[in-house]
Amino acid sequence: MAKIGTIWDRAVDFVRDHLGEVMPVLLVTQFAVPAVSGSLNGLRAEASGGTAAALGLLSALVALVSLWGALYLIAFAAQPDGQEQKRVALSLAKTRFLPMIGISIVMIVILTILAVPGIILAVASGFDFTSVMNGVPPQPAEFAKLGTALLYFFVLVLVILWASARLLPINAVVAMERRGVGAIRRAFELTRGMTLKLIGVLILYAIVAGVAVSAAQFVVGGILGLLIGNSGAFSPTIIVSSFAVAAVSAALALYQSAFVGKLYREVVGQQDDAAVFA
Numbered sequence: 001m002a003k004i005g006t007i008w009d010r011a012v013d014f015v016r017d018h019l020g021e022v023m024p025v026l027l028v029t030q031f032a033v034p035a036v037s038g039s040l041n042g043l044r045a046e047a048s049g050g051t052a053a054a055l056g057l058l059s060a061l062v063a064l065v066s067l068w069g070a071l072y073l074i075a076f077a078a079q080p081d082g083q084e085q086k087r088v089a090l091s092l093a094k095t096r097f098l099p100m101i102g103i104s105i106v107m108i109v110i111l112t113i114l115a116v117p118g119i120i121l122a123v124a125s126g127f128d129f130t131s132v133m134n135g136v137p138p139q140p141a142e143f144a145k146l147g148t149a150l151l152y153f154f155v156l157v158l159v160i161l162w163a164s165a166r167l168l169p170i171n172a173v174v175a176m177e178r179r180g181v182g183a184i185r186r187a188f189e190l191t192r193g194m195t196l197k198l199i200g201v202l203i204l205y206a207i208v209a210g211v212a213v214s215a216a217q218f219v220v221g222g223i224l225g226l227l228i229g230n231s232g233a234f235s236p237t238i239i240v241s242s243f244a245v246a247a248v249s250a251a252l253a254l255y256q257s258a259f260v261g262k263l264y265r266e267v268v269g270q271q272d273d274a275a276v277f278a
Contacts, residue, residue: 002266004197010266011258014077014084021086022073022254029069030250037062038242064101068093070257071100075175077261080270092175100174103183107167114156122149165198166191172264190267205256212248220244 015022037058075096076089123129125145128138170187173179179186191198221241 002194002263004201007262007266008259010081010262011077011255014081014258014262015254018076018084018086022076025069025072026250026254029065029072030253031246033062033065034249035243035246038246039239041238041242066253067100067104068097070253071097071171071175073254073257074171074261074264077258078172078176078264079261080265081262096175096178099180099183100171103170103174103181106181106184111160114159115153118149118152118156121152122146125149161199161202162195165195165202168198168202169260169264169267172261176264176268190264201259205252209249209252212252213245216244216248217241 040055040058072089072093075092076084076086079085079088125148127142127145128136131138167184167187169190170183173183173186173190177183177186221237221244
């Protein structure tokens with residue numbers, strides 16, 4: 001049985017030993033591109049028509065760039081310990097990117113389908129969504145109407161947490177095993193018996209990430225907001241806050257990717273399979 005502590009130690013060792021090699025991709029895909037996109041949040045709030053469509057397209061491109069970067073980092077870390085090669089990671093990230101996009105779309109579709117019953121329950125409940133959208137605070141009696149829908153979404157959140165834990169190594173499976181949709185089943189097989197441990201990891205990561213990102217956003221944004229204000233689509237406060245959040249998020253993404261890669265490697269073993277994908 002894989003030990004979380006051992007996996008984390010190997011992830012930390014990987015970051016320490018290969019930081020210089022992963023830094024260019026990390027800076028571009030997990031920091032610079034998201035930071036620039038985040039700097040446009042002020043413009044997004046005021047955009048309409050063609051500008052809004054262009055910004056939406058930009059957001060989609062940013063998501064794809066970030067996905068490619070995460071795939072590269074995971075493919076780098078998922079190689080046998082002490083045998084990680086940058087060229088192998090680049091090759092895998094290039095050749096397995098389209099399958100990763102396809103699987104991401106499949107999972108989004110599945111999640112959307114699962115959410116539909118809850119949406120139907122909410123709409124059919126008689127809750128006055130129009131008043132809420134117009135700024136009228138709902139009364140307790142109105143909230144009571146959403147009881148069944150809220151219960152459904154609560155259960156759905158638990159299911160998503162469970163599935164997220166079981167699917168944690170899916171990016172590594174896509175990269176290292178040349179699988180398509182079958183990677184979903186393979187990820188479930190790899191994490192059998194580890195569900196509670198991985199759920200704990202996800203919860204801990206969510207807490208740390210939430211605190212770190214919030215601190216960067218509110219501390220930096222709050223200080224600058226007091227000093228220079230926060231007005232205009234290209235407010236310095238929004239721009240600097242976006243870069244601060246992107247820096248924290250990039251660091252978190254690096255360790256998250258390293259952990260996922262080493263989780264995969266710990267479960268499947270340390271056989272030398274890098275040459276297959278060279």
